[in-house]
Amino acid sequence: MLSSCGGDEPADLTATITAEEAGEHCANGGQFIEIARNASIATAYICDGADGASPVVVALEEPAGEHCEYGGVALQVGADAPVYLCEGADGAAGQAVALGAVAAGDECTYGGTSIRVGEGSKTYVCNGTPGSNGDSVVVAAVPAGAACAGGGVSLQVGEGAPTYVCNGAPGADGQDGADGQDGADGQSVTATPEAAGANCTYGGVKLQVGGGTPTFVCNGTPGQDGQSVTISAEPSGANCGGGGVKLQVGADSPSYVCNGADGAQGPAGPAGQDGADGQNGADGQDGADGADGQDGADGQDGQDADALTWSQLSSDTTAQPNSGFIASGTSDWTIDLPDSSVLNYGDTIRVINNGTGRVSVAPGTGQSFEFASNSLERAMTYWTPRDSSRQWTSVASSADGTKLVAAEFGGKIYTSSDSGATWIPRESSRNWEAVASSKNGQKLAAASDGGYIYTSYDAGVNWTWRATQRSWNSLASSADGTRLVATVWNGKIYTSNNSGGSWTERMSDTDRQWRQVASSGSGKKLAAVEQNGSIYISVDSGETWNPYGPTRSWQAVAMSADGTRFLASDTSRLYTSTDSGEYWVEGAEYGLWRAVASSADGTKLVAVEKSGRLLASNDAGETWILGGPVGRWRAIASSASGDDLVVVGDSEQIHTNGADRLVANGVSSLELTYIGDGAFWVDRVSGLVEGP
Structure with a gap:
């Protein structure tokens, strides 16, 4: 035990006491004591005596003096002499x-x-x-390409080679989100005639929205009556030497539109050639004696008919300006038109086929044909086959007819950006049943039987799957591509108002055998035809539908851009409506009409037979012309003007109207006159002259 007796216990003093075994230091064992103060250490042994009491250890502060010059600690162990632990002198x-x-x-x-x-x-x-100085570091964006397939960033340190940090591959599209909740019901809108009175001086229309204050759309002030216009024939006399037409507007002095003077008679034509193989000369030509033929027709623009250089076709050839060709026998020949650089305005090439073979007239690069016949006859006469024979099921066109999309059952989607001259395969091989296009041809939609609906925002380059797997069989699109409508065979109608992002089921009461669907330009007016049922029309983007027309085995339907004119077909007849589907007129044309199409204004209509030809009208169905190529047709599409058509079918090539060459098939003739800019005027056509 360590303790101090009397006085203060010295500061900064530590002591450690441990047991000491009996031995060298303590015969009977004892304790080892180690005392430290600052940097000084003192040790001592306290040994046990024989049966004696434990010694007492006392530690006392030692003042500076005799024993410690600078003070310290005195340790008194029992009766032994004290031990001193002294402090050192202070440092400098x-x-x-x-x-x-x-x-x-x-x-x-x-x-x-x-x-x-x-x-x-x-x-x-x-x-x-x-x-x-360190090198400069330039960071720049890198577009998708050889350095980075998906684009990225380049790091350029000084003049060294760049290092690329590339974007990762795009992740797979996430699943469509759940449909949002239906919006609140809109207020009812009622439009009623408003009689002339306080609200509308000259009458108008009253619009009542819900229970709000009515709004009036009033008629304007009546305009002044226009003057009458009378048109009557004007005989030859002082006003018109060769006769003409008299225009009388109101009480004003009459105006005259006079006939021009007769053109001069052209000179005699060249001597007729001998008839080939004993056949009689065409149209009164002389026999083998080579006597002069009939007088030539009036020369165009003052050009003499006998200025043509004539030759008998015996091989394929290239025409020269102002040349004529005569074919006979059963052989097929091709005449290439001269290059536009050697042609002058009014130069003529004429072809006469007296045989049973085919004479093709082929234009060169940058050359085209203009026709003297009306556009409807031209549309039904001249057609060009495109691409390959496939199981085509559907086709759609942009408004200008330059961008086309077609679907192959069990194959791919094909697109064209040059009016059908060339086609590019898109997407994957599926059982494609229907395609639709926006007005500009950028937004497309395609549906597969037993699969999904797919949409494209870039004219068919990339596609995204939409909707749910169903037996989709028909599609239609609004002009801007945001509103879509689709049908399911033995199922429902579905609509989308966000370019196919989400779909809403319509007419949920029962499943129907829907055949085809059509849309107005705005996408608000829709029509769908049911096999062995009615024509259903919606005026609110598909929310509600009403049946119209007779019950028939309907096959197809088309409508004008404003939704007022319709064309529909069943398995034997065509039906038209000019009052938004309220009243339908049955046509007299028999045929299994598989598909129909309409111009934007609804005046130019076309229908295709399942195994036959095409039927077209340019007066909203009043009269029809039969023509076009014969095939197993499935679908047809029209440009907004109705002048550009494209038709597809089972195991058929795609066909577009308009000819990239002309064919004089059998006994026939035609004349081409150069009118500049690579164009030839086609006239004086007789017999069967058609597209290739």
């Missing part, structure tokens, strides 16, 4: 250290820091030599 006071900045100069070339201890000399710690 430390010196101040001063630090200062050193400017660049003699002591430090690039500056540094000075260190001074007490009054001693300064020591300098100098900055090192500045390092050279």
Whole structure:
């Protein structure tokens, strides 16, 4: 035990006591004591006596003096002499250290820091030599290409080669989100005639929205009556030497539109050639004696008919300006038109086929045909086959007819951006049943039987799957491509108002055998035909539907852009409506009409037979012309003007109207007159002249 007796216990004193075994230091064992104060240590052994009591250890503060010059601690162990633990003398006071900045100069070339201890000399710690400037780093975006398939960023350090940090491959499209909740019901809108009175001086229409205050749309002030216009024939006389037409507007002096003078008679034509193989000369030509033929027709624009250089066809050839060709026998020949660089306005090429073979007239690069016949006859006469024979099921067209999309059952989707001249396969092989296009041809939709609906925003380059797997069989699109409508065979109608992002089921009461669907330009007026049922029409983008027309085995339907004119077909007849479907007129044309199409204004209509030809009208169905190629047709599409058509069918090539060459098939003739800019005027056509 360590304790102090009397006085204060010394400060900064530590003591450690451990047991000491019997041995060298203590014969009977004892304790080992180690006492430390500051840096001084003293040790002592307290040995056990024989059966004696434990000694007492006393530690006392020792003042400075005889035993410890600077003071310390005295240890008294029992009756032994004390042991002293003395403190050392105080150390000398430390010196101040001063630090200062050193400017660049003699002591430090690039500056540094000075260190001074007490009054001693300064020591300098100098900055090192500045390092050279680092290279510049340029960061730039990298488009998708050879360096980065999905685009990324390039790092250019100085003049070194760039390093690319590329974007990862796009992740798979996430599933469509759940449909949002239906919006609140809109207020009812009622439009009723408003009689002339306080609200509308000249009458008008009253619009009542819900229970709100009515709004009036009033008629304007009546305009003044126009003057009458009378048109009557004007005989030859003082007003018109060769006769003409008299226009009488109101009481004003009449105006005259006079006939022109007769053109001069052309000179006699060339001598007729001998008839081939004993056949009689065509149209009164002389026999083998080579007598003069009939007088030539009037020359165009003053050009003499006998200016043509005539030759008998015996091989394929290239025509020269102002040349004529005569074919006979059963052989097929091709005449290439001269290059436009050697042609002058009014130059003529004429072809006469007296045989049973085919004479093809082929234009060169940048050349085209203009026809003297009306556009409807031209549309039904001249057609060009495109691409390959496939199981085509559907086709759609942009408004201008330049962008086309067609679907192959069990194959791919095909697109064209040059009016059908060339086609590019798109997407994957599926059982495609229907396609639809926006007005500009950028937004497309396609439906597969037993699969999904797919949409494209870039004219068919990329596609995204939509909707749910069903037996989709028909599609239609609004002009801007945002509103779509689709049908399911033995199922429902579905509509989308966000370009196919989400779909809403319509007419949920029962499943029906829907055949085809059509849309107005706005997408608000829709029509769908049911096999062995009615024509259903919606005027609110598909929310509600009403049946119209008779019950028939309907096959197809088309409508004008404003939704007022309709064309529909069943398995034997065509039906038209000009009052938004309220009343339908049955046509007299028999045939299994598989598909129909309409111009934007609804005046130009066309229908195709399942195994036959095409039927077209340019007066909203009043009269029809039968023509076009014969095939197993499935679908047809029209441009907005109705002048550009494209038709597809089972195991058929795609056909577009308009000819890239003309064919005189059998006994026939035609004349081509150059009118500039690579165009030839086609006239004086007789017999069967058609597209290739």
